[in-house]
Amino acid sequence: MTLRRLGRTDLMVPALCLGTMTWGRQNSPEEGFAQMDMALDRGLFFWDTAEMYSAPPIAATYGRTEEIIGDWFARTGRRNEVLLASKVVGDGSGMDYLRGGKARADRKNIVEAVEASLKRLRTDHIDLYQLHWPDRQADRFGRTVAHPAAQPGEVPIEETLSVFADLIKAGKIRHVGVSNETPWGTMRYVAAADHLGLPRIASIQNPYSLLNRTFEMGLSEVALREDVSMLAYSPLAAGTLTGKYLDGALPAGSRRTVDHRKSRYDLPRGDAATRDYLSIARDHGLDPAAMAIAFVVSRSFVTSTIIGATSMDHLKVAIDAGSLTLSAEVLAALDAVHAANPNPCP
Numbered sequence: 001m002t003l004r005r006l007g008r009t010d011l012m013v014p015a016l017c018l019g020t021m022t023w024g025r026q027n028s029p030e031e032g033f034a035q036m037d038m039a040l041d042r043g044l045f046f047w048d049t050a051e052m053y054s055a056p057p058i059a060a061t062y063g064r065t066e067e068i069i070g071d072w073f074a075r076t077g078r079r080n081e082v083l084l085a086s087k088v089v090g091d092g093s094g095m096d097y098l099r100g101g102k103a104r105a106d107r108k109n110i111v112e113a114v115e116a117s118l119k120r121l122r123t124d125h126i127d128l129y130q131l132h133w134p135d136r137q138a139d140r141f142g143r144t145v146a147h148p149a150a151q152p153g154e155v156p157i158e159e160t161l162s163v164f165a166d167l168i169k170a171g172k173i174r175h176v177g178v179s180n181e182t183p184w185g186t187m188r189y190v191a192a193a194d195h196l197g198l199p200r201i202a203s204i205q206n207p208y209s210l211l212n213r214t215f216e217m218g219l220s221e222v223a224l225r226e227d228v229s230m231l232a233y234s235p236l237a238a239g240t241l242t243g244k245y246l247d248g249a250l251p252a253g254s255r256r257t258v259d260h261r262k263s264r265y266d267l268p269r270g271d272a273a274t275r276d277y278l279s280i281a282r283d284h285g286l287d288p289a290a291m292a293i294a295f296v297v298s299r300s301f302v303t304s305t306i307i308g309a310t311s312m313d314h315l316k317v318a319i320d321a322g323s324l325t326l327s328a329e330v331l332a333a334l335d336a337v338h339a340a341n342p343n344p345c346p
Contacts, residue, residue, distance in 0.1 A: 001043040001322055004303045007202030007229045009175050011127070013046040013083060015297050016322040017231060019308030020047060024064030025054035026258060026310050032068045033075070035315055040081060042319050048205070048231070048306055050087035050132055051117050052098070056259040059097035063120050070122035084121070085128035085231075087179055087205075088113040090135040091154070104153075105135035105160040114172055129173040130205055131160060133180040140180040142264030142346060157188045161198040168199055177203035177231070183218040190226050201228055208232035208302065210241060210277055210292055211270050211345040213338060220301040229303035235296040237345060240265040242289050243278050247271075253310065269344030276337040284330050289314070293321035295334060 003012040018039040023032035039047070053065035066086065073079040088110055089095065092103025103109050117126065136154040137145045164176040176199050178189060186204055193200040204223065208215045208230070215223075215230065223230045236242060238255055245266070250257050256266070281288040296305045305322075309315035326334075 006128070006175070006303060008200060008227045009202050011083060011175065013304050014044055015304060016044050016319060017046040017048050017304040017306045018044045019233065019306040020049045020065050020069065021053040021055040022308060022310050023054060023068045024061050026253065026255065029068045029071065033072050034312060035309070036069070036072050038312065038315060039319070040078065044319065045081055046083045046085070046304060048085040051113055052089055052132065056261060057095065062097060063116065066117055066120035070120050073122050079123055083127045084123065085130060086117050086121070086126050087130040087132040090131055090133045105131055105155045107159070107163045110160070110163045110167070114167055118172065125171060126173045128175050128177055128203065129164065129167070130177040130179045130203070134182070134185055135160065138182050138185060157185065158192045158196060158198070161189060161192050165199050175199070175202045177201050177205060179205035181206065183222055186219065186222050186228060190228065203229040203231050203303070205231040205233055205306070207234045208296055209235050209237045210295060210334060210338070211237040211265060211273055212343055214343050214346045223301045230301050231304050231306060232296050232302045233306040235293045235305050235307065236289055237265045237270070238263060240270060240345070241274055241277060241292040243274060246274065265345040267345050269341055273337060273341045273344045276341070277334065280330065280333045280337070286330070287317055289317055290321040290324055291326065291330070293318055294324040294326050297322055298326060
């Protein structure tokens, strides 16, 4: 599998990254073990998780995915073959079960979080440690903030980055990244590193798919010019681009049947665009999921695309998509749909 440099680090990562958030909720531990086996055997040695997984997040499954990964490491002894990424919650408002309902991106919380993650993962270090979302009011998860002014109590970016610096010195993490960040926030992290001698963020993990190409507007330039690797999540728009949710369908065991929150991709314009993308796949003899993933992998500003699956068959399709090259005709057709119905599910 093609390898690409992670930011300005010495790490080379595959074009696909194994997402893990379904393990412990939609997938059993044994199914998670089987996915890890297949991924590593197919060259996907870059894995992403988070302290709040399994998803959707609830108190009963908090940290469960990291535990499953740790159990696999203990069972197989293959930790040294994996580049492991995890994430710490930013502003944990509404998550009363997380650090007494006072989770923030400050020193006390981050240190406590990383120690707990290391214990669950049964490892002495995390290769890429990311802030899951900003510790401030900002656009994320399909919600926009009309006037994102500074609010009392938000943790300064410089403080968060200084904690990461100390954790790097202690050997508990190797590199740092952000997730669900904005152009302003990303550049503030870059500036803090440049001017204060703090660790440089290696990556930004944000959504990107045929239904949500907003990363192209501002952040793609930051990613390319500042060498902040884009780790694209939800390339299938949480399964929407397979067509399985059209006309209000809710397949048994699907994410929308277990998630209490309304999907950011459950929007009328999203259904219309999905139908058009499915038509392109059908006309060109392509699997819709493979086409959608291959599109994301093909973007010059995407370093690695995070794939997740609830079945081994779906995981195989996703992995195979990493080596699928879309024709110029297909790419032009995809762009035409986007031009007619841009970003229906931002």
